[in-house]
Amino acid sequence: MPTKVFSLKLADVKWLWFFSFVIGLTLDIMLIISAGIHHAPSLTLLILIFWTTQIFQQTHLFSAFILGLLFDAILASPLGAHGLLFVLVTFMMLRIRQSFKAFPVWQQSLMIIIYYAIFQGLSWLLLQPTLSASDWVFFALEPLFAGLVWPLVSASLSRFTQKLLFH
Amino acid sequence: MVADHYSQALTHFRSLLLTTIDPIERTAALPGEWYDWFQQDYQTLNQVKLENQRLKTEVLLLKAQQQQLSKLKLDVERLNRLLGKASQMDDTQVQIASVSFYSQTPYSHFYTLNKGQLDQVALNQTVIDAKGVVGQITSTTPVSSRVRLITDPEIQVPVRVQRNGQRGMLSGMGHDRLTLLFIPDGAAIQKGDLLETSGLGLVYPEGYPIARVTQVNRMEGRPYLDVQAEPVAELNRSQKVLILTQSAQPREAEHAN
Structure with missing residues (x-):
């Protein structure tokens, strides 16, 4: 079925695509490891979701797995755990990406909160994090933080993409 | 996941991933390092003098203790010879390393040290600080290594x-x-x-x-x-740690006897 939704081509934005992940990983390490903000939402995952909903020619599952493996290396979690989680979230996003792109920002944020909550729930089951009473509150609120950060991530990357393509 | 959790089959693959991510980790550490550098720069000369005085005293005390320890080591060796056993005091070598990262996430607790395979750091080496055991080396890259802390549920x-x-x-x-x-x-x-x-x-x-x-x-x-x-180790505050390398000689001697 031919799609009428505008889709980016990876070849047109390959450097932006690559460096957005590098910056995402750097910021994640900075926040989670260096600054000790353990419950900051993963910017790398949000950037991955952004590209999944913008570039329709790719499934992004392989990128998701590699980024997940790098995340496992960063957090010293069992190799493949975050790989699996990233692939699952990307797969779920693949199923709704065309309609997701057409949603207004608030609705996109709502979807991000739901998907991130699934990601959190599965990572709790799979990785069994050690959480104190106060940690639980922040752990539960992490999807909400992800939903709040999403408009910023989405707007910044859209702006950079537009600048790259139309200037 | 299973292979990584229950065996060391993916150690080299993890090492490869850590080596890939190393430049990103170093970039991410820069703001913290700059902050520390600025903070240190503002320390007064007086504070540095006091610290120097304190360290000199500490070195003197440690030297005195070292002399006693050397004497005790000789005594133990002599007693063991009398009992017909090989010396059981391990000849442990140490290597000083700096902590580049301290991470205490809900998933894992670890240090990243600035010494790696190029400095002969190997898996399973014990790491201590001035007060006690800190953890164990669980992964290495050519220029850095990861220490799982004793508070990590995996250890x-x-x-x-x-x-x-x-x-x-x-x-x-x-x-x-x-x-x-x-x-x-x-x-x-x-x-x-x-x-x-x-x-x-x-x-x-x-x-x-x-x-x-x-x-x-x-x-x-x-x-x-x-x-x-x-x-007992100061896990949240240690900046310098010691990586222990156990010499195989005492145990070999034990087996020879």
Whole structure:
């Protein structure tokens, strides 16, 4: 079925695509490891979701797995755990990406909160994090933080993409 | 995941991933390093002088203790020879390393050190600070290495109570807490007891202080006590640590006899 939704081509934005992940990983390490903000939402995952909903020619599952493996290396979690989680979230996003792109920002944020909550729930089951009473509150609120950060991530990357393509 | 969790089959692959991510980690560490650098720059000369004085005194005391230790080592060797046994004092070499990262996430607790394979750092080496055992090297890259801290739930250390030699297994529980497993009900253990490595399992060298007992609870109908402990090492503050390399010579000599 031919799609009428505008889709980016990876070849047109390959450097932006690559460096957005590098910056995402750097910021994640900075926040989670260096600054000790353990419950900051993963910017790398949000950037991955952004590209999944913008570039329709790719499934992004392989990128998701590699980024997940790098995340496992960063957090010293069992190799493949975050790989699996990233692939699952990307797969779920693949199923709704065309309609997701057409949603207004608030609705996109709502979807991000739901998907991130699934990601959190599965990572709790799979990785069994050690959480104190106060940690639980922040752990539960992490999807909400992800939903709040999403408009910023989405707007910044859209702006950079537009600048790259139309200037 | 299973292969990584239960075996060391993916050690090299993890090392490859860590080497790939190393430049990104170093970039991410820059703001923190700059902050520390600026902070240090503002320290007054007076403070540095006082610190220098204190360190000189400490070096003098340690030198005096070292002399006593050398004498004790000779005494032990002489006594062991009299008993017809090889010396059991391990000839441990040490290597100083700086902590580049300290991470205590809900998933893992680790240090990243600035020494790696190029400095002969290898897997399973024990890391200590000035006060006690910090953890164990679990992955290495050419220029850095990761130390899983003793508070990490993945880490278990065979220990004994320094006061009476009661053996147990120390396990991490996260959030700077440890628990001592397999201590039978009725064992002579009390709050304040110092725990040291027992050397069983041949991973951690014997006799290094590791934790202090903070709580002992009897559980109705259970054969073991619930013993809580806290690490003696300054896990949140250590900047310099020592990587221990155990010499194989004493054990080889033991086998030869």
